Amino acid sequence: xxxLEVTDxxxxxxxxAGVVRAVDGVSFSLERGKTVGIVGESGSGKSxxxxxxxxxxxxxxxxxxxxxxxFDGVDLLSCGERALREIRGKxxxxxxxxxxxxxxxxxRVSTQVAEPLRLHxxxxxxxxxxxxxxxxxxxxxxxPETRVDMYPHEFSGGMRQRVMIAMAxxxxxxxxxxxxxxxxxxxxxxxxxxxxxxxxxxxxxxAVIFITHDLAVISExxxxxxxxxxxxxxxxxxxxxxxxxxxxxxxxxxxKSIPATHAKGEELYTIPGLPPDVSRPISGCxxxxxxxxxxxxxxxTDSRPPLTEIAAGxxxxxxPGCLS
Amino acid sequence: xxYLQLSxxxxxxxxxxxxxxxxxVDTVRAVDGIDLEIExxxxxxxxxxxxxxxxTLSRTVMQLVPATGGKVVxxxxxxxxxxPDAVRARRLxxxxxxxxxxxxxxxRxxxxxxxxxxxxxxxxxxxxxxxxxxxxxxxxxxxLDRRFVRKYPHEFSGGQRQRIAIARALAPQPKxxxxxxxxxxxxxxxxxxxxxxxxxxxxxxxxxxxFISHDLSVVHYIADRIxxxxxxxxxxxxxxxxxxxxxxxxxxxxxLASIPTIETHRR
Ligand SMILES: Nc1ncnc2c1ncn2[C@@H]1O[C@H](COP(=O)(O)OP(=O)(O)OP(=O)(O)O)[C@@H](O)[C@H]1O
Ligand SMILES: Nc1ncnc2c1ncn2[C@@H]1O[C@H](COP(=O)(O)OP(=O)(O)OP(=O)(O)O)[C@@H](O)[C@H]1O
Ligand SMILES: [Mg+2]
Ligand SMILES: [Mg+2]
Numbered sequence: 083x084x085x086l087e088v089t090d091x092x093x094x095x096x097x098x099a100g101v102v103r104a105v106d107g108v109s110f111s112l113e114r115g116k117t118v119g120i121v122g123e124s125g126s127g128k129s130x131x132x133x134x135x136x137x138x139x140x141x142x143x144x145x146x147x148x149x150x151x152x153f154d155g156v157d158l159l160s161c162g163e164r165a166l167r168e169i170r171g172k173x174x175x176x177x178x179x180x181x182x183x184x185x186x187x188x189x190r191v192s193t194q195v196a197e198p199l200r201l202h203x204x205x206x207x208x209x210x211x212x213x214x215x216x217x218x219x220x221x222x223x224x225x226p227e228t229r230v231d232m233y234p235h236e237f238s239g240g241m242r243q244r245v246m247i248a249m250a251x252x253x254x255x256x257x258x259x260x261x262x263x264x265x266x267x268x269x270x271x272x273x274x275x276x277x278x279x280x281x282x283x284x285x286x287x288x289a290v291i292f293i294t295h296d297l298a299v300i301s302e303x304x305x306x307x308x309x310x311x312x313x314x315x316x317x318x319x320x321x322x323x324x325x326x327x328x329x330x331x332x333x334x335x336x337x338k339s340i341p342a343t344h345a346k347g348e349e350l351y352t353i354p355g356l357p358p359d360v361s362r363p364i365s366g367c368x369x370x371x372x373x374x375x376x377x378x379x380x381x382x383t384d385s386r387p388p389l390t391e392i393a394a395g396x397x398x399x400x401x402p403g404c405l406s
Numbered sequence: 407x408x409y410l411q412l413s414x415x416x417x418x419x420x421x422x423x424x425x426x427x428x429x430x431v432d433t434v435r436a437v438d439g440i441d442l443e444i445e446x447x448x449x450x451x452x453x454x455x456x457x458x459x460x461x462t463l464s465r466t467v468m469q470l471v472p473a474t475g476g477k478v479v480x481x482x483x484x485x486x487x488x489x490p491d492a493v494r495a496r497r498l499x500x501x502x503x504x505x506x507x508x509x510x511x512x513x514r515x516x517x518x519x520x521x522x523x524x525x526x527x528x529x530x531x532x533x534x535x536x537x538x539x540x541x542x543x544x545x546x547x548x549x550l551d552r553r554f555v556r557k558y559p560h561e562f563s564g565g566q567r568q569r570i571a572i573a574r575a576l577a578p579q580p581k582x583x584x585x586x587x588x589x590x591x592x593x594x595x596x597x598x599x600x601x602x603x604x605x606x607x608x609x610x611x612x613x614x615x616x617f618i619s620h621d622l623s624v625v626h627y628i629a630d631r632i633x634x635x636x637x638x639x640x641x642x643x644x645x646x647x648x649x650x651x652x653x654x655x656x657x658x659x660x661x662l663a664s665i666p667t668i669e670t671h672r673r
Contacts, residue, residue: 097561098556099553099556099557121593122593123565123593124563124564124565124566124569124593124596125562125563125565125566128563129563129564140560179564180509180564224457228421228432232421237457238456238457238460238462239461239505239506239586239587240456240457240620241456241457244456262564265587265590267456267620268453268454268455268456268661269620269621269622269661270455270660270661270664271456272620272664295592295593295597298665335595336594339594339595341594341597341623341624349602350598350601350602351598352595352598352602353595356549359551359553
């Protein structure tokens with residue numbers, strides 16, 4: 083059995099402007115020691131998928147409309163806040179997308195990094211402080227003995243992001259959920275962080291859910307990749323397979339937009355139009371209006387294309403327009 | 407005369423220790439003697455390791471952090487010599503896109519009020535339909551759907567918030583934009599859209615821009631010249647093509663070597 087099994091997760095927001103179907107039937111599974119990636123356009127539901135599993139969706143307006151997320155025999159979606167509190171921040175660590183909003187500006191970095199150890203492992207103050215210094219050193223914060231007693235605003239953007247990473251790893255979680263963990267980091271530091279996560283996976287068998295828009299990073303760290311569009315998975319495959327043989331028109335468009343593949347000065351390829359309004363029901367293929375690389379005329383209009391296995395381990399939404 | 411001229415600019419932060427008797431134990435030399443000249447209409451890419459002082463440099467130019475030494479001269483005017491009021495009046499002309507969009511947006515204001523307020527700093531006469539139209543146009547430029555106007559920052563995804571921050575910075579029609587990692591939170595498609603937009607704006611409005619990014623391929627794409635910063639100093643400065651093709655400083659070489667690419671990782 084998988085370490086984590088998410089089936090048909092649906093998370094909606096009931097807002098003044100209507101029901102936002104942020105996540106609309108997402109399934110995936112995660113094995114020990116493996117890394118599953120989630121990519122997709124801004125607003126496609128990547129963060130909401132992960133927050134849902136950890137009970138971090140503000141309710142209301144949010145609501146889990148259906149589905150299950152099984153972790154070690156427990157359904158995270160229905161087990162209740164009490165049971166979740168034993169898991170979140172201890173057995174499942176989380177790196178948030180927005181470091182400044184998840185760090186408390188009034189508390190020293192040392193207090194915050196050491197908190198999970200004191201809270202979940204009952205470690206005494208001195209040992210927790212020493213562990214915090216070590217954790218900061220591991221993520222490449224220079225001079226951690228002095229730095230650890232500073233406040234978040236005295237850190238640079240990338241350093242704050244690394245503080246979040248240190249916090250998430252400090253309890254040696256079984257699953258690490260990493261939401262855009264390296265966006266503010268230059269490539270040299272990014273490499274150091276990715277290597278650290280990989281080392282943890284080797285030593286402890288940590289499984290990782292890796293959300294990023296950086297396709298090169300995805301190709302470097304992930305075993306399997308889920309491509310999300312408008313709250314659903316449109317394609318899933320082993321990382322190497324996805325980059326060599328992308329099938330869905332959306333995946334192909336994403337790969338085509340990478341700046342590195344363009345000559346200097348050349349207009350960058352962009353997917354025309356905007357993602358669909360998920361607060362209105364979508365009846366056919368959600369990508370149809372923007373489908374340039376396939377044949378939008380052949381996209382499904384009356385039913386939403388189901389995710390189908392077209393080759394061993396390679397799943398794609400079965401829409402003739404997007405596959406051609 | 408260059409449009410923006412930095413001479414021997416320094417921003418140092420004291421490091422204090424002790425709870426009651428704070429003593430200064432050290433100094434962080436975040437910006438440590440920078441000389442830089444930028445011409446009107448130029449895009450200067452600024453790259454460098456996390457913590458090397460990029461954000462501090464831009465905040466110092468913006469006069470949000472006091473410089474501990476040196477001068478910032480914008481269009482012939484020494485900003486460091488201006489009174490806080492005079493700086494505020496000039497600030498319409500130079501805008502910053504902050505690295506952390508969430509922290510820089512007012513959580514109690516809807517997108518439309520945030521953008522309307524920013525537009526009216528330059529055009530106080532804008533009202534009613536004309537104002538609503540200008541807001542809608544601005545949103546469209548950064549790829550945000552018009553249906554989002556009445557939402558609050560927390561109702562957006564990370565990338566959507568980043569675009570609100572970009573729209574707000576562009577609203578007062580600035581002449582100089584300091585963009586601190588403006589596209590790093592964006593997926594490739596929106597990223598391309600924003601890069602194309604920034605390039606157009608620079609050309610159409612004769613904008614001058616300092617573009618901070620840790621992503622060399624993005625900087626290479628958009629910048630005319632690249633400056634590489636290391637421990638508070640500029641260690642390499644040159645034509646974008648030239649720096650990419652023939653990096654001189656060790657750190658630049660290291661940066662170039664560690665760029666992850668899709669091709670090299672096919673297993
Ligand atoms: N509290 C909320 N209230 C209403 N809508 C919300 C709320 N939180 C998220 N949403 C909406 O849900 C959708 C999915 O958001 P999510 O944060 O999962 O996107 P994402 O894929 O992580 O995007 P990004 O790459 O920009 O971070 C978006 O359209 C967003 O506007
Ligand atoms: N208010 C402050 N007080 C003390 N030190 C500070 C303050 N602001 C920044 N620093 C320090 O100055 C140095 C440079 O920080 P800065 O934010 O300019 O880096 P950066 O190049 O923007 O890095 P990143 O790429 O991670 O955003 C860092 O060591 C940081 O900790
Ligand atoms: Mg997100
Ligand atoms: Mg910075």
